[in-house]
Amino acid sequence: MSREDLMAMTRALVAHGLRGTMELADAVVRVPAASYTDPGRFEAERRRIFRRLPLMLAPSCELPEPGCYKAMEVVGVPVLLARQRDGAIAAFLNMCTHRGNPLASGRGKASRFTCGYHGWSFGSDGTLLGIASPQDFGVVEKAALCLRRFPSLERAGLIWAILDPASTLSIETALCGYDRLLAHFGFENWILFDQRTLPGPNWKTAYDGYLDFYHLPVLHANTFGRDFFNRANYFAWGPHQRLATPSKFAQRTGATDQIDLSAIPEADWPMDALMQGVWTIFPHVSIASFYGGGVRGAMISQLFPGRTVTESVTTQYYVMERPPETEEQRQGAHDQFAFLKTVVEGEDYATGRRQHEALMSGLLPEVLFGRNERGGQVFHQWVDRVLETDDADLEALFASAQPTVAAAPALAAA
Incomplete structure (x- = not known):
């Protein structure tokens, strides 16, 4: 059609x-x-x-292969786009869940992101991989401290995300065909x-x-x-x-x-x-x-x-x-x-x-x-x-x- x-x-x-x-x-x-x-x-x-609303944050060719990432600020929100191992795209709040320090800047390739403040590390899928000196920090539930994920969609060689993790708006619906x-x-x-x-x-x-x-x-x-x-x-x-x-x-x-x-x-x-x-x-x-x-x-x-x-x-x-x-x-x-x-x-x-x-x-x-x-x-x-x-x-x-x-x-x- x-x-x-x-x-x-x-x-x-x-x-x-x-x-x-x-x-x-x-x-x-x-x-x-x-x-x-x-x-x-x-x-x-x-x-x-x-x-x-869905925002077009990057053309697909800006993150051409698994491991590629892009960090950007959008209307005051730090955003991290990461190409996953399976080729899918993910959009995260670019803030360490410990104190909120941004994890990445610019563009590049990485399999994990390590906070430059205290050394917490996260996988490209947002999973919290490690806490520095865990024996001293105390007991926390790592699964609850993964990176916050934004709704995202890759379509027509373009990447969209909604800068509200709780949004119920369908990006496909908002694109109106x-x-x-x-x-x-x-x-x-x-x-x-x-x-x-x-x-x-x-x-x-x-x-x-x-x-x-x-x-x-x-x-x-x-x-x-x-x-x-x-x-x-x-x-x-x-x-x-x-x-x-x-x-x-x-x-x-x-x-x-x-x-x-x-x-x-x-x-x-x-x-x-x-x-x-x-x-x-x-x-x-x-x-x-x-x-x-x-x-x-x-x-x-x-x-x-x-x-x-x-x-x-x-x-x-x-x-x-x-x-x-x-x-x-x-x-x-x-x-x-x-x-x-x-x-x-x-x-x-x-x-x-x-x-x-x-x-x-x-x-x-x-x-x-x-x-x-x-x-x-x-x-x-x-x-x-x-x-x-x-x-x-x-x-x-x-x-x-x-x-x-x-x-x-x-x-x-x-």
């Missing part, structure tokens, strides 16, 4: 492209400026969104080429940009160009969205030219053409395809709120369908990744900081999302829904979400 969905979306994009039209939301939506600037709301978002579409990237077989971390503005100010093609030929006139497209059709699976340009053209892997999808049979439409555009995973991830060095790649942008309402942090992963085989391909991939740093850090996030600083004046009561900016409308509506939903009702909230894959418009009506 997911491939049929991809075909239906592509038919709609081609048809709108031939007509010179796009899908529009029903009305302009107004969002209170305080939703970006209020410190109390910001803390509620950190607590009720980022500590209750979106993971079946993402699986067509084939990320589980890709490689991690490079990554970096960038500071950014308020997390919603930053994330708005990933949901918006409207700004591309204006803000990015010196990088993408003034003739770049500014229209997008939006497809949604609950809060998760895909943005794609209404056009008959698509990029072809390994080529600098484009193909005219309207001129070839649908059965011959290549998968990368069906996956074009930007794929966002609520509440904090964006995936976009690129072809640096002629090799298919993607930038996965992982965005988290910072410690204050004015800050965020983004890790950019550049993953590739296969390793570059020549120096030209490697340089092309490096050049592509460097170009994207200029676009995001020097244009998107620099503008976002100025925008958010201005909003902090409190003199603009609301911001607008036009009919051509449905992605931002849906995003802010879901932020509000999640904030207003109790823990016990989260499962039902996502279970009731229906995908919206619009049919292609009739060409005869053009």
